[in-house]
Amino acid sequence: MGDQRVLYIAGMGMVTPVGANVEMTAAAVRAGISGYAVSGYSTQAGEPITMARIPDEIFADFKGDIDEGDRFNPRHDRVTKMAILAINETCSQLVGDKAIPLLLAMPEEATDEEGLSSLVENLTSNAKPWITPELTRSLYSGRAGGIEAIDLAFKYLHDTQYPYLLVGGSDSHEDSSRLIPLDNMERLQTESSLNAFVPGEAASFLLLTRHINLARQHDGHVIALLEPGLTEEKGHLFSNEPYRGDGLDLAFKVSLENQPDQGIHSIYSSMNGESHWSKEYGVALVRNNKAFKDSVDVECPAECYGDIGSATATSLIALAAENLFRDSQAQTHLVYSSSDSAKRGAIVVKKVKFANSKTRNQSSPLEFIGD
Secondary structure, X not given: OOOOOEEEEEEEEEEEOOEOOHHHHHHHHHHOOOOEEEEEEEOOOOOEEEEEOOOHHHHHOOOOOOOOEOOOOHHHHHHHHHHHHHHHHHOOOEOOOOOOOEEEEEOOOOOOOOOEOOHHHHHHHHOOOOOOHHHEEEEEOHHHHHHHHHXXXXXXXXXXXXXXXXXXXXXXXXXHHHHHHHHHOOOEOOOOOOOOEOXXXXXXXXXXXXXXXXXXXXXXXXXXEEOOXXXXXXXXXXXOOOOOOHHHHHHHHHHHOOOXXXXXXXXXXXXXXXXXXXXXXXXXXXXXXXXXEEEEEEEOOHHHHOEOHHHHHHHHHHHHHHHHHHOOOOOEEEEEEEOOOOEEEEEEEEEEEOOOHHHOOOOOOEOOOOO
């Protein structure tokens, strides 16, 4: 990888409306399977809202012990259980009893009232021994939060003794307090809506390492993440500034620096169906077109599992990684995610041949090692 700093994916975990894990979700997205359905929620005008929900049977066999706090909140319950399931998948091959630093992507807006149990405390109790409050930090950036977390992970993993770092998010729209503000902005998908999105829910996490020998391997390859482009859009949804798409354009430019011309096979996008996001994507693509193949594909998994909020960025990266493992022709993808407010993030996901692939196969446990 030359002089570029990189991180490698050592584990992935995910639960979405179309899959109970990464493999199932990736297969469903490839097949174009939709998790959309008319929900029990309605707009203030009385129209049923189309949503994408985690099937209840995924939670039926949940074995954890959840502290609900002073009151019960269905959204918080689902967010907590999804996070535990996804983290346990992500860390399923780890051995040892050492806690891992966690950078947790959270929604931009406050969604839960006081009196609920702590998400981090529940993770600590149900994802042992990997999670501890002392090594956990929350980032309130919404869809781009996962890329912001990876940006911090580059600084953290290259400056500390920890071999691993966990990044990801768990998010749900399963609550009126989340839906009412969106309804007021006429952003929710109904039978009569013309420019709206489908609220979804999901959890996804990535286990990152700077040690290539700790990376997850498939057919002698590992997945590398290059340093991301993390920027801000002045003309975001809640701003009075003109919306020019400059923030995403700059995020593309920073992440694509030193990439070969026409080297990007596919783009994994956070676009959720609202026209607002297609405008900035068009600007960024045109201004950076030399980096992409002439027939570059754009993948929008929200078409299958809805808008999954702060779980978006790490979900897109995991899907891009799965595609690279499966597709012998693809070597490099670009993933980007845009928040409702200013934050924009883009990151290159690259397949790398591991020269010592015979030393460890895909199913071998990952060991904790030092420098």
